[in-house]
Amino acid sequence: MWRYVLRRLLQAVPVFIGTTLLIYALVFALPGDPIQALAGDKPVPENVLNTLRDRYNLNDPLLVQYGKYMWGLFQGDLGENYDGQKVSEMLGGRWGVTAQLALTAWAFELVLGIALGVWAGLRRGRVADTLVLGGTTLLIAVPVFVLGYTAQIVFGLNLKWFPSAGADDGWPLSYLLPGMVLGSLGLSYVARLTRTSLAENLRADYVRTAHAKGLGRARVVGRHALRNSLIPVVTYLGVDFGSLMGGAIVTEGIFNLPGIGQQVFQSIQLKEGPVVVGAVTLLVLIFLLVNLVVDLLYGWLDPRIRYE
Amino acid sequence: MRRAVTRPACARTECEEEHDQAQGRGPEGPRGRGGFDRTAAGFAATLLAVSVGAAACGGGGKSGDGTFTAGHPEPEHLTPGRSTSSYSFDVMSGLYDNLVGLTKDGKTYELAAQSLESKDQKVWTIKLRPGMKFHNGEPVTAGSFADSWNNAAYGPNAYGANDYFSHFKGYDELNPEDEDAKPKTDKLSGVEVVDDTTLKVTLNDPFNQFPQLLTYPAFGPLPKAAFKDLKAFDEHPIGNGPYQMSGNWERNKQVKLVAFPGYAGPRKPKNKGVTWKSYSSADTAYTDLRAGRIDVLQTIPAAKVAEAKRLLGDRFLPREMGTMDYLGFPMFDKRFENADLRRAISMAIDRQGINKAVYNGDYIPADSLLPKIIEGHRPNACGELCTFNPTKAKQLYDKAGGFKGTLELYFSNAQPTYYAWMQIVANSLKQNLGIKDVQFRQVPASDYFSMLTKREEKGPYRQNWEADYPSAQNYLENLWESGANRMGWKSKEFDDLIARANRMPDPKAALQVYNQAEDVAIREMPMAPLWTWAGQGGRSDRVSNVTITAYATGLLANEVTVK
Numbered sequence: 001m002w003r004y005v006l007r008r009l010l011q012a013v014p015v016f017i018g019t020t021l022l023i024y025a026l027v028f029a030l031p032g033d034p035i036q037a038l039a040g041d042k043p044v045p046e047n048v049l050n051t052l053r054d055r056y057n058l059n060d061p062l063l064v065q066y067g068k069y070m071w072g073l074f075q076g077d078l079g080e081n082y083d084g085q086k087v088s089e090m091l092g093g094r095w096g097v098t099a100q101l102a103l104t105a106w107a108f109e110l111v112l113g114i115a116l117g118v119w120a121g122l123r124r125g126r127v128a129d130t131l132v133l134g135g136t137t138l139l140i141a142v143p144v145f146v147l148g149y150t151a152q153i154v155f156g157l158n159l160k161w162f163p164s165a166g167a168d169d170g171w172p173l174s175y176l177l178p179g180m181v182l183g184s185l186g187l188s189y190v191a192r193l194t195r196t197s198l199a200e201n202l203r204a205d206y207v208r209t210a211h212a213k214g215l216g217r218a219r220v221v222g223r224h225a226l227r228n229s230l231i232p233v234v235t236y237l238g239v240d241f242g243s244l245m246g247g248a249i250v251t252e253g254i255f256n257l258p259g260i261g262q263q264v265f266q267s268i269q270l271k272e273g274p275v276v277v278g279a280v281t282l283l284v285l286i287f288l289l290v291n292l293v294v295d296l297l298y299g300w301l302d303p304r305i306r307y308e
Numbered sequence: 309m310r311r312a313v314t315r316p317a318c319a320r321t322e323c324e325e326e327h328d329q330a331q332g333r334g335p336e337g338p339r340g341r342g343g344f345d346r347t348a349a350g351f352a353a354t355l356l357a358v359s360v361g362a363a364a365c366g367g368g369g370k371s372g373d374g375t376f377t378a379g380h381p382e383p384e385h386l387t388p389g390r391s392t393s394s395y396s397f398d399v400m401s402g403l404y405d406n407l408v409g410l411t412k413d414g415k416t417y418e419l420a421a422q423s424l425e426s427k428d429q430k431v432w433t434i435k436l437r438p439g440m441k442f443h444n445g446e447p448v449t450a451g452s453f454a455d456s457w458n459n460a461a462y463g464p465n466a467y468g469a470n471d472y473f474s475h476f477k478g479y480d481e482l483n484p485e486d487e488d489a490k491p492k493t494d495k496l497s498g499v500e501v502v503d504d505t506t507l508k509v510t511l512n513d514p515f516n517q518f519p520q521l522l523t524y525p526a527f528g529p530l531p532k533a534a535f536k537d538l539k540a541f542d543e544h545p546i547g548n549g550p551y552q553m554s555g556n557w558e559r560n561k562q563v564k565l566v567a568f569p570g571y572a573g574p575r576k577p578k579n580k581g582v583t584w585k586s587y588s589s590a591d592t593a594y595t596d597l598r599a600g601r602i603d604v605l606q607t608i609p610a611a612k613v614a615e616a617k618r619l620l621g622d623r624f625l626p627r628e629m630g631t632m633d634y635l636g637f638p639m640f641d642k643r644f645e646n647a648d649l650r651r652a653i654s655m656a657i658d659r660q661g662i663n664k665a666v667y668n669g670d671y672i673p674a675d676s677l678l679p680k681i682i683e684g685h686r687p688n689a690c691g692e693l694c695t696f697n698p699t700k701a702k703q704l705y706d707k708a709g710g711f712k713g714t715l716e717l718y719f720s721n722a723q724p725t726y727y728a729w730m731q732i733v734a735n736s737l738k739q740n741l742g743i744k745d746v747q748f749r750q751v752p753a754s755d756y757f758s759m760l761t762k763r764e765e766k767g768p769y770r771q772n773w774e775a776d777y778p779s780a781q782n783y784l785e786n787l788w789e790s791g792a793n794r795m796g797w798k799s800k801e802f803d804d805l806i807a808r809a810n811r812m813p814d815p816k817a818a819l820q821v822y823n824q825a826e827d828v829a830i831r832e833m834p835m836a837p838l839w840t841w842a843g844q845g846g847r848s849d850r851v852s853n854v855t856i857t858a859y860a861t862g863l864l865a866n867e868v869t870v871k
Contacts, residue, residue, distance in 0.1 A: 030754075031752050031754065032752055032753075032754030032758070033754065033755070033758045034754065036757055036758040036761070044468070044470070044471060045463075045470055045471050045474075045483055047484065048463060048467075048470050048471075048483070051463060051464055051466045052466045055466070083384060083385075084539075093559060093560070094560070149591070153595065156595070156599060157595055157598055160599070163599075163601065164592075164595050164596055164598075164599040164601060165587075165592045165595060165596050165599075165601070167561070168561075253588055253589045253592070254592060256586075256587050256588060256592045256593075256596070258559075258560035258561060258586070258588075262560075262588050266588070269754070270754070
């Protein structure tokens with residue numbers, strides 16, 4: 001198994017280089033002059049513009065810029081944005097926010113999603129099943145910003161159950177409502193995957209066998225059917241954790257949480273290559289790592305799977 | 309303390325009531341028999357219970373400590389001269405006392421200065437108010453201002469407000485034309501420290517608006533302590549203003565200011581402090597104002613204004629602004645050479661109609677090149693040239709020989725409203741003047757200004773101006789003067805009038821000459837004025853005496869009283 005892990009980690013190296021170059025090139029290709037954009041409509045003398053362009057290597061061709069960036073990266077320097085702030089400092093304070101938000105959303109998906117899925121799966125075709133299917137369809141259909149603003153106005157503003165926005169109240173209070181909004185889409189998929197998968201497996205031969213040998217219902221469902229049904233769910237949860245980390249742009253905006261998504265969004269608008277590449281690269285690394293963990297989990301869920 | 313004071317502490321019974329309600333409303337659905345149902349419902353209930361209990365009572369926000377919170381987008385920098393962002397100015401105007409300040413009505417008064425004198429409007433002698441201190445106890449001297457200005461004007465520092473120092477003698481030596489040349493000196497030769505309380509400033513040209521210029525937040529002072537580490541200083545600035553930092557600037561979260569006990573100037577705060585909270589979404593800031601999590605919001609998003617008027621009642625704070633929109637004509641393009649064509653286009657724009665259709669009728673249609681709040685604005689100075697008159701417009705258009713080819717209209721994608729009003733303009737030009745082919749050129753906001761600077765536009769474009777300081781000169785010279793304007797308009801008559809007015813010692817007499825220059829620009833119409841913006845803010849019921857000025861100084865934080 002360790003050889004497998006090592007091989008997967010080595011595979012991450014070309015992925016890492018490929019993504020950084022690709023993202024750097026994409027940001028490079030964006031229209032507009034990032035230095036002029038900093039000043040807005042006010043006049044900026046040419047010598048100031050040139051000083052800044054020189055300082056941030058903006059007069060170099062793409063590959064030279066990228067080379068200088070990577071050279072800095074190997075020395076542990078993530079670079080600066082065009083405003084003189086260190087990228088590591090800019091992102092440092094934000095990772096905590098995004099991680100807390102993503103984990104809250106993820107826990108919400110995991111616990112409530114699987115619970116709803118099992119509930120519906122055990123009652124296929126009955127009222128509970130219809131309710132879960134209908135409810136999750138609705139959640140999938142409603143765009144996240146509609147859900148976010150509605151939840152904010154209803155639960156934050158009118159009912160005052162949660163703070164309406166901001167991270168001031170810390171975890172868990174500030175993160176519950178945004179976490180639920182962010183996790184609602186994933187929740188729906190997890191519930192549906194669990195439900196279908198479980199309902200299928202409950203009719204499988206090995207479940208009938210388990211019943212026949214006199215095992216209790218809880219043990220048959222919990223140890224046999226459910227565990228086997230979770231493989232597609234775990235795959236989904238793994239992939240989704242990555243997108244929760246990077247895809248919280250809308251939710252972070254609505255709930256004013258200073259996380260990575262917000263930063264990436266702002267930096268793309270300002271064409272700040274080093275910031276976008278720094279943030280996205282770390283997201284890619286997290287994504288790769290989580291997927292590795294997911295692959296290792298398969299073996300625990302289904303002992304037939306072996307790693308070589 | 310983690311939380312700012314926004315939410316009044318609630319009584320125990322209220323919390324319990326809300327708690328019960330919450331459990332009743334939990335998304336449990338119909339209960340079944342199996343164990344899993346209980347898990348799901350139980351989890352949901354626990355989640356809600358935890359959050360409700362804590363949301364309603366927890367957090368420990370202390371009300372009544374005399375401070376208030378205001379929401380705005382994240383500032384860029386807090387060092388004088390380093391940024392021209394108005395969100396930086398929100399905070400900086402509390403941290404620093406410039407030599408000259410602005411009243412609510414845009415009049416200048418001596419703030420850190422005791423007197424400003426000049427015989428020829430070129431050499432200025434400034435006496436400082438004695439006994440002023442920085443927040444760290446350092447005395448405020450003439451050198452504090454000189455150091456700060458030299459720092460901001462020094463080209464290689466590449467500070468955002470660098471250009472504002474171009475009036476000073478010696479600016480060119482600090483900003484050599486050749487970009488690779490290192491300046492030989494790092495001091496403005498026009499700024500001379502005579503003694504601890506006297507500063508002598510020499511300008512390149514006589515400039516009677518100099519006291520106005522000094523109100524701009526980039527002209528604040530810096531203590532000696534700042535120069536040990538300017539980067540660290542930006543995170544924890546030390547000024548001479550009515551407020552000092554409480555802790556460091558928490559990037560993307562907030563800047564917490566508390567009243568400076570050693571402050572002896574004229575802006576003594578009537579509250580104990582102000583916390584500027586950062587918002588990336590204007591909608592969210594507005595929601596937080598409604599939820600009582602912030603006390604002052606200077607800008608309510610346009611789409612929420614109607615609702616805010618209704619919901620906030622007398623806590624809705626409308627104000628006139630000094631920001632104006634214009635339609636510039638690219639006069640370097642021969643097709644726009646004829647003044648009658650430009651006049652015809654100006655007269656074919658229904659300013660009042662657009663104001664009603666796009667801006668709820670809140671904006672002020674332009675009747676002059678200057679906004680109403682600026683001294684020197686004359687009602688109806690523009691006359692019929694700014695009045696919608698399709699018949700007269702068509703006559704002028706025909707007299708000018710019409711327009712051949714495609715008329716392209718340029719604007720940025722920063723706001724959806726730009727496209728909305730450009731469409732109305734285009735329709736009017738088609739219907740009333742008979743220009744057949746009108747096209748829209750919506751340019752990415754980050755590209756828009758460099759496009760105008762390089763003069764790459766091929767048709768009328770949206771121009772916007774927000775005053776740096778409330779003076780007719782600031783609008784006229786920056787937007788129309790031959791060396792500064794974007795239209796490529798060259799008028800010696802206009803330039804001479806501005807230069808003459810800048811030299812005049814008597815402000816009243818100078819204003820008349822600025823107005824003469826304005827008349828030239830109206831007559832030739834190289835750029836048509838459209839409308840002045842209106843600002844809409846709001847406050848919570850915890851605060852009163854909230855005044856938001858139309859100038860770079862923004863909210864007068866020291867005037868706000870807290871319940």
